[in-house]
Amino acid sequence: MDIKRNILLNPGPATTTDTVKFAQVVPDICPxxxxxxxxxxxxxxxxxxxxGSLDKYTTVIFGGSGTxxxxxxLSSAVGEGYVLIINNGAYGKRMCDIANVYEMNYIEFQSSNIEAIDFEALEKVIIENKDKLTHLATIHHETTTGLLNDVSRLGALCKKYNLDLMVDAMSSYAGxxxxxxxxxxSYLASSSNKCIxxxxxxSFVIANIETLVKTKENKPRNLYLNLYKQYEYxxxxxxxxxxxxxQVLYALQQxxxxxxxETIEARHERYVKSCEVLxxxxxxxxxxRLVDESCHSHMIxxxxxxxxxxxxxxxMHDYLFERGFTLYPGKISSKDTFRIANIxxxxxxxxxxxxxxxxEYLIKIGFIK
Ligand SMILES: Cc1ncc(COP(=O)(O)O)c(C=O)c1O
Structure with missing residues (x-):
């Protein structure tokens, strides 16, 4: 059976191979x-x-979307500690929303959504709060704009101040x-429908086993999403x-x-090549383009x-959609933008x-003469 190939230029769920689609068609089975x-x-x-290596890291899987x-x-690992959350886009803000809902101890570090993090300012906040901070949470690749945070540098900062680093790598993992x-x-969150x-x-959390095991005694803030309990079981x-x-797990297996x-390195190169052409x-x-080149990903x-x-x-969306290409609206309120993903x-x-x-469309509306 032929399946129509749509080119999804939205930042996930992304275009998949037919073999991944068909992997879902399996005999019924009791899980x-x-x-x-x-x-x-x-x-x-x-x-x-x-x-990461299997002796030090483990992946805890949940049914659910990336959130x-x-x-x-966030809700399982921080416990009674204090988390510094970097907010430089809609998904950084979502982490703050989560911390609010669970009434967690957190500090929000607001940063530009089109320029790189000011590491000096960030370190200053860490120093000011170093007696209480236990964790740092960040987005790796802000899908809101395509801004890429320097996670290696954040990791080095966490090492210096003995913080556990939590990364939402939703749209960077496997890309x-x-x-x-x-x-x-220490912790990395992602989902099945983007670069993988x-x-x-x-959705899944990949955790450093030693760090995860230390959360065993944290008072659970929820039932379904408790990371340690899911890991233990x-x-x-x-x-x-x-x-x-x-069926989604069969597709993920494929x-x-x-x-x-393909290898992640080659996949990354494929994405970079697409982005250069774009x-x-x-x-x-x-x-x-909106985002500063020094912190721009090659994916969105x-x-x-x-x-x-x-x-x-x-x-414009409808014109391209009728011809097999899906564009995506922008997600920042300060500027009129749209997004093109190449994952x-x-x-x-x-x-x-x-x-x-x-x-063709830009000629039709008179933008290109
Ligand atoms: C960086 C990031 N975090 C979190 C999410 C939320 O994922 P979901 O919509 O699957 O819940 C997304 C979705 O695009 C994302 O890009």
């Missing part, structure tokens, strides 16, 4: 069977191995090489405590096989609206084709 336990074990170990993993990580040990990351190129429905049974999204075959095409079309690009009277993002099972040729259609 408590050993055979399904083997799938879970493969998935957990496979996800870990992309960023579930971020919520699990940018990450080494949790080298980068001094699986289906939506699984999984370790004994290779099962999740509650009903897993069975996505891991394909990511291993940037040069945008320049040719006279469209401007925020583009300023074309300066033309009565410009309508929806109209998922697409390459630079797809970007070139998308830009041809965008050019």
């Amino acid at each position: 408590r069977e050993q055979e399904f336990g083997d799938v879970m074990e493969f998935v957990s170990k496979g996800l870990t191995e992309f960023v 579930a993993a971020v919520e699990s990580m 940018i090489p990450i080494d949790m040990e080298k980068m001094n990351i 190129q699986g289906m939506a429905g699984v 999984f370790k004994k049974n290779y099962q999740m405590r509650f009903t897993p999204p069975v 996505a891991i096989v394909e990511a291993k075959k 940037w040069s095409e945008l320049q040719r079309l006279g469209l401007r 690009t925020t583009v300023m609206y074309p300066e033309v009277e009565n410009f309508s993002f929806d109209d 998922g099972e697409i390459d630079h040729k797809d970007i070139t084709n998308a830009m041809k259609v965008l050019e």
Whole structure:
């Protein structure tokens, strides 16, 4: 059976291979069977191995979207400690929202959403609060704009001040090489439907085992999302405590096989190549980018609206959508922008084709003469 190939230029769920799609079509199975336990074990170990060694790190899986993993990580690991949260976009703000809901001890460090973190200012806040701070939480790749935070430098800062680093790597995991040990990351959250190129429905936290085990005595703030309890149960049974999204896990298993075959380094290079083509095409079309190049990822690009009277993002979206390309609206309120992501099972040729259609549209509305 042929499945129509849509080129998703939204920042996930991303375009997937047909083999990942078809991996979901399996005989019905009770997830408590050993055979399904083997799938879970493969998935957990496979996800870990992309960023750390199995003797030091472990992957705890939940059914849910990415926010579930971020919520699990924050609500379970900080305990009665104090977390410094870097907010330089909508997802940094979401971590603050989570901390508020759970009435956690936290300090918000606000930073520009288009320029790099001011490390001097950040260190000053750490020094001022060093008696109470226990954790630092950050987004790796702010999907809001395409801003990439320097996690290695944050890891070094955490080492200096003895803080546990928690990273929301939703849209960077499997798209940018990450080494949790080298980068001094204690917890990393991501989901099944972005750069790992699986289906939506699984979220996971990869944790340093030694650090995770120390949270055993933390008073649980929730039931479903408790990280230690989920880890403990999984370790004994290779099962999740509650009903897993069975078919999504089969798809994730296949996505891991394909990511291993491609390698994360080669996947990153593919994304970089697509992005380079995108940037040069945008320049040719006279469209401007928002984020400073020094902290720009090669996976998501925020583009300023074309300066033309009565410009309508929806109209542009629909024009491209009818031709197989999905654009995405911007997520910052201060500027009129839209976003183009180049993650998922697409390459630079797809970007070139998308830009041809965008050019047609810009001619139609009179932006290009
Ligand atoms: C950095 C980041 N964090 C968290 C989320 C939330 O993930 P979800 O929408 O799957 O809950 C996203 C979603 O795009 C994200 O990009």
